[in-house]
Structure formats: C-alpha cells, structure tokens
Amino acid sequence: MVASIDSLSYHKPALLEEVLTILEPRSNNNFVDATLGDGGHALAILNSTLPNGRLLGLDADDQGVLRASERLKKYRGRVCLKNYNFNKLEQAVSESQISPISGILFDLGISSWQLDSADKGFSFKDKSLDMRFHSQQVTTALQLVNNLEYKELSSLIYKYGEDPNANRISRAIIKARPILTAKHLTEIVQMAVPRRGRKINPATKTFQSLRIAVNNEMENLEYTLSSLMSFLTKGTKIVVIAYHSLEDRIVKNFMKTESTDCLCPTTVLVCQCNHTKRIELINKKIIKPSEEEIEGNPRVRSARLRACVVL
Numbered sequence: 001m002v003a004s005i006d007s008l009s010y011h012k013p014a015l016l017e018e019v020l021t022i023l024e025p026r027s028n029n030n031f032v033d034a035t036l037g038d039g040g041h042a043l044a045i046l047n048s049t050l051p052n053g054r055l056l057g058l059d060a061d062d063q064g065v066l067r068a069s070e071r072l073k074k075y076r077g078r079v080c081l082k083n084y085n086f087n088k089l090e091q092a093v094s095e096s097q098i099s100p101i102s103g104i105l106f107d108l109g110i111s112s113w114q115l116d117s118a119d120k121g122f123s124f125k126d127k128s129l130d131m132r133f134h135s136q137q138v139t140t141a142l143q144l145v146n147n148l149e150y151k152e153l154s155s156l157i158y159k160y161g162e163d164p165n166a167n168r169i170s171r172a173i174i175k176a177r178p179i180l181t182a183k184h185l186t187e188i189v190q191m192a193v194p195r196r197g198r199k200i201n202p203a204t205k206t207f208q209s210l211r212i213a214v215n216n217e218m219e220n221l222e223y224t225l226s227s228l229m230s231f232l233t234k235g236t237k238i239v240v241i242a243y244h245s246l247e248d249r250i251v252k253n254f255m256k257t258e259s260t261d262c263l264c265p266t267t268v269l270v271c272q273c274n275h276t277k278r279i280e281l282i283n284k285k286i287i288k289p290s291e292e293e294i295e296g297n298p299r300v301r302s303a304r305l306r307a308c309v310v311l
C-alpha cells in the first residue's frame with residue numbers, strides 16, 4: 001500500500017518540455033519509460049497519446065513502482081509497469097508486447113523521494129546506509145563502507161566519485177569503523193576533507209560512488225544501451241538524461257559509435273571493420289536545463305540530455 005501522495009511531493013520531471021519536443025508523442029503512439037520514478041514524464045506522454053497509446057514503465061525500485069502505479073492508475077489498461085532493472089528491457093518489451101515503440105526515455109539517477117527518504121541512505125542526514133534501489137539486492141553501502149579493504153575502498157571512491165581525496169577519505173573511514181548511518185559517514189568525510197568555502201558538500205562524491213557501486217549503475221547502463229540495437233526498430237527515438245560525467249560519457253560513447261560508419265583508426269586507408277551507423281543523432285550538442293528550470297528545481301542543475309533515432 002502507498003499512502004496518497006500530495007502532488008507537491010512528486011519528483012519534478014527534468015527537461016520535460018525538451019523531452020516532449022524530441023519524442024513528439026502523438027495519439028496512439030507507444031513509449032517506454034525505462035526509469036519511471038514518480039511517473040512525471042510518463043504522465044505527460046500518456047496525456048499526449050490518448051486514446052490508445054501504451055506505455056511500458058520500468059523502475060528498479062520496488063517502492064518506486066508502487067508510487068508510480070498509484071499516480072498513473074487512471075491510465076490502467078494503457079500502462080504496463082514492471083519492477084525491473086532496465087538491464088531487462090528487452091525481456092520487458094517482449095513480455096508487454098508493446099509495439100511499435102515510438103520512443104524510449106532513460107532519466108537516470110534517483111528520484112527526489114528516494115533522496116529524501118530517511119531509510120534509503122542516499123542523503124547526508126539519513127539514519128541508514130543502504131542505497132539499494134531494490135530491497136532484495138545483495139550488497140548495501142553499509143557493507144562496502146565497513147568491509148572493503150583500504151585499496152578497494154579508495155579506488156571505488158576515485159573511480160565512481162572521481163574524487164582526488166579518495167585516499168584520505170578511505171583512511172578516515174577505516175579508522176572510524178563501524179559506520180552505521182549516512183549521517184556518520186558524512187561527518188567522517190567532512191572531517192577528512194574540510195569544506196573550505198565550497199558550495200558542494202565534500203561527501204557528495206563519496207555518496208555518488210557508493211550508490212553507483214551498490215546498484216552496478218555503470219555496468220547496467222553500458223549493457224542496456226549496447227543491447228538496444230538488437231530489438232529496436234527503425235524510427236524509435238532514444239532519449240537519455242544523465243546527471244554526472246561518468247554516465248554521460250557512456251551515453252556519449254554509445255551514440256558516437258552507433259552514429260558512425262567506419263570505426264577503423266584514421267591510419268587505416270580501407271575500412272576493415274565494416275561498421276555501419278545504426279542511429280542518427282537528434283541533437284549534436286547536449287541539451288541542458290534553462291536557468292529558469294534550475295531556479296525552480298535546483299536538483300536538475302547537472303542534467304544533460306542526448307537523443308538519437310534508430311535508422
């Protein structure tokens with residue numbers, strides 16, 4: 001059961017106008033929202049695809065899917081919601097029998113309610129240190145923080161947080177063990193790396209790195225993007241909104257590779273790879289939120305949108 005949610009507490013969908021301009025949802029078109037969240041993008045799409053357009057929505061978070069299904073209940077019959085990680089997208093599409101698909105949206109990262117929920121462990125003052133999207137995933141942030149050896153912890157924070165202070169932070173974490181809450185972890189990182197006038201909390205990158213590791217975010221994104229070409233058909237649009245440089249790099253590389261004919265090094269005069277492009281970029285430059293959107297929703301400030309269409 002999900003308590004009724006005041007519409008003010010729903011996650012505000014990022015770059016909504018831009019997403020709709022690219023996807024151009026029309027009457028009876030079908031779409032996939034691979035990261036349903038609170039269903040804000042999904043709701044806008046469903047309103048534009050009346051009377052029979054269908055939407056397949058996925059979210060790795062079990063509670064998230066319940067929230068979205070409550071919000072989208074008036075579209076029952078047109079929506080198919082699954083508590084799946086998007087690494088099972090092909091399976092979900094085949095099970096839902098939604099076809100043809102006009103567009104797929106990936107709005108990566110986490111929803112506001114996940115960030116604000118005290119028992120998820122995603123934010124600095126939380127009482128837990130969990131960070132799993134789904135309660136049945138095996139590894140929690142608590143386990144990583146308390147069990148990894150110095151080198152493993154330090155390279156995790158460096159790799160997924162791109163934090164130059166990774167060594168110093170890891171030493172402080174190991175010295176302070178056991179660490180039981182996000183709040184305690186935040187204090188330890190803040191002591192190890194003083195803020196010194198920075199606007200961003202010094203623990204931001206440590207939290208990002210743990211969340212990415214706990215949920216295998218980079219592997220899932222890379223795998224899923226690379227699988228799309230095997231089941232999408234001509235004309236399907238792919239829109240991805242990324243929130244940090246690591247995930248945006250994966251999206252950029254995927255779109256660059258798939259929109260390029262020959263991938264041979266420039267020194268090779270006659271193509272050996274026989275690679276042909278399978279997508280066309282829709283926007284050559286990344287689309288960022290306007291000042292106005294950032295003012296109304298500061299959490300969206302790092303959003304970067306890339307889009308393409310299958311050839």
Ligand SMILES: C[S@@+](CC[C@H](N)C(=O)[O-])C[C@H]1O[C@@H](n2cnc3c(N)ncnc32)[C@H](O)[C@@H]1O
Pocket residue numbers: 011012013014034035036037038039040041042058059060061064084085086087107108109110111133220
């Ligand atoms: C930024 S929110 C999406 C918000 C949504 N567009 C809206 O308008 O409310 C990202 C969502 O993606 C989900 N998510 C992140 N990685 C996922 C994955 N690999 N598979 C499925 N869902 C994922 C998160 O649980 C979260 O609910």
